[in-house]
Amino acid sequence: MIELTGVMKAFGSNEVLRGVDLTVPKGESMVVIGGSGTGKSVLLKCVLGLIAPDAGTIRIGGRDVSGAAHAAFLDHFGMLFQGGALFDSLPVWQNVAFRLLRGSLKRPKAEARAVALDKLRRVGLGADVADLHPAELSGGMQKRVGLARAIATDPEIIFFDEPTTGLDPIMAGVINDLIREIVVEMGATAITITHDMASVRAIADDVAMLHRGKVRWCGPISEMDASPDPYLDQFIHGRADEPIETLR
Numbered sequence: 001m002i003e004l005t006g007v008m009k010a011f012g013s014n015e016v017l018r019g020v021d022l023t024v025p026k027g028e029s030m031v032v033i034g035g036s037g038t039g040k041s042v043l044l045k046c047v048l049g050l051i052a053p054d055a056g057t058i059r060i061g062g063r064d065v066s067g068a069a070h071a072a073f074l075d076h077f078g079m080l081f082q083g084g085a086l087f088d089s090l091p092v093w094q095n096v097a098f099r100l101l102r103g104s105l106k107r108p109k110a111e112a113r114a115v116a117l118d119k120l121r122r123v124g125l126g127a128d129v130a131d132l133h134p135a136e137l138s139g140g141m142q143k144r145v146g147l148a149r150a151i152a153t154d155p156e157i158i159f160f161d162e163p164t165t166g167l168d169p170i171m172a173g174v175i176n177d178l179i180r181e182i183v184v185e186m187g188a189t190a191i192t193i194t195h196d197m198a199s200v201r202a203i204a205d206d207v208a209m210l211h212r213g214k215v216r217w218c219g220p221i222s223e224m225d226a227s228p229d230p231y232l233d234q235f236i237h238g239r240a241d242e243p244i245e246t247l248r
Contacts, residue, residue: 007056018213034210
């Protein structure tokens with residue numbers, strides 16, 4: 001479903017992506033791990049078209065999504081942002097139905113609200129929160145609203161950016177379980193970027209580790225712990241010793 005070949009991106013002299021090759025099979029959940037500053041967010045932004053790579057190709061469903069083709073691709077993806085990114089001035093249901101109230105996916109207001117209520121139920125929230133504003137919700141509830149918005153258009157591809165950041169361990173587990181259930185239920189292709197190994201183990205079919213702008217290791221989650229790669233081993237066990245450089 002998603003294929004990156006030789007993707008490169010630099011900001012001045014800072015080479016963030018240095019030739020990324022990555023394939024995400026249709027209907028599978030790929031989790032991209034790596035330390036801070038390894039290029040995870042830049043990689044995601046390149047796939048989304050928010051940043052243009054300096055070199056390489058990105059194909060979605062076998063087609064290059066650069067240029068005019070990118071607009072059509074946007075109708076088929078959903079996104080759960082790291083900080084929730086809810087609109088403070090809009091009630092919850094309008095946040096969920098944001099894309100259904102405007103643009104190429106626009107639906108009648110009553111229909112958009114019905115879809116929003118259905119998606120809120122899917123993430124464990126009742127109709128009683130629909131007319132509240134984000135500030136009236138807990139952090140965990142806001143994250144669920146963000147997840148409901150991500151699936152409001154029944155997307156083929158869903159991106160998750162650090163989905164459990166800022167949540168307590170119990171709520172993080174709830175969000176991980178919801179993500180896994182929804183991805184399987186919808187048959188969606190998913191890319192998640194995270195450094196939370198609990199999330200990795202809960203939602204991944206495949207794992208790719210970025211280090212110094214390249215994919216250091218990629219494989220099924222079932223093979224991750226047995227990998228002999230010292231960089232991967234250090235990261236997944238959270239050790240401060242080498243080979244990955246750490247600030248002391």
